[in-house]
Amino acid sequence: MFGEDAIAQQLADARTALDTVKQQQQDHQVPSVTAEAADGRIKVVLGSDGRLERLEFVEVRVLKEGTEFLEEEIRRAVNTALDARAESLAPDAAAPDLEALGEAVTKIQDQGLRQMQEMSAQISSVMKKLQGGS
Numbered sequence: 001m002f003g004e005d006a007i008a009q010q011l012a013d014a015r016t017a018l019d020t021v022k023q024q025q026q027d028h029q030v031p032s033v034t035a036e037a038a039d040g041r042i043k044v045v046l047g048s049d050g051r052l053e054r055l056e057f058v059e060v061r062v063l064k065e066g067t068e069f070l071e072e073e074i075r076r077a078v079n080t081a082l083d084a085r086a087e088s089l090a091p092d093a094a095a096p097d098l099e100a101l102g103e104a105v106t107k108i109q110d111q112g113l114r115q116m117q118e119m120s121a122q123i124s125s126v127m128k129k130l131q132g133g134s
Contacts, residue, residue: 035084
């Protein structure tokens with residue numbers, strides 16, 4: 001049977017493992033995304049934070065195409081980049097809620113320790129009575 005210290009250590013180890021996974025997820029950054037439009041003459045780059053980092057006219061001649069053409073092609077490039085970023089963020093399976101798991105482990109640990117202390121106190125009381133104490 002596990003003692004109070006062994007259970008506390010196992011639960012502390014579980015908390016540490018959850019904290020490690022949580023930190024790894026925070027450290028993971030989404031790479032920037034590049035998209036092109038107008039046959040590669042317009043390039044859009046979204047940064048790792050998902051915001052527009054750069055809009056580039058690879059060929060300056062594209063500016064001669066007119067505002068309606070440019071508006072449409074820029075919109076297309078930005079939407080393509082946003083779609084690519086959203087696709088890279090979509091997990092294959094739902095990620096576990098590590099905050100909730102950590103809170104649950106903490107709650108279990110605290111309840112378990114209280115119960116073990118109560119059991120130890122009751123066992124000590126019974127042992128004293130068996131040994132002729134009050």
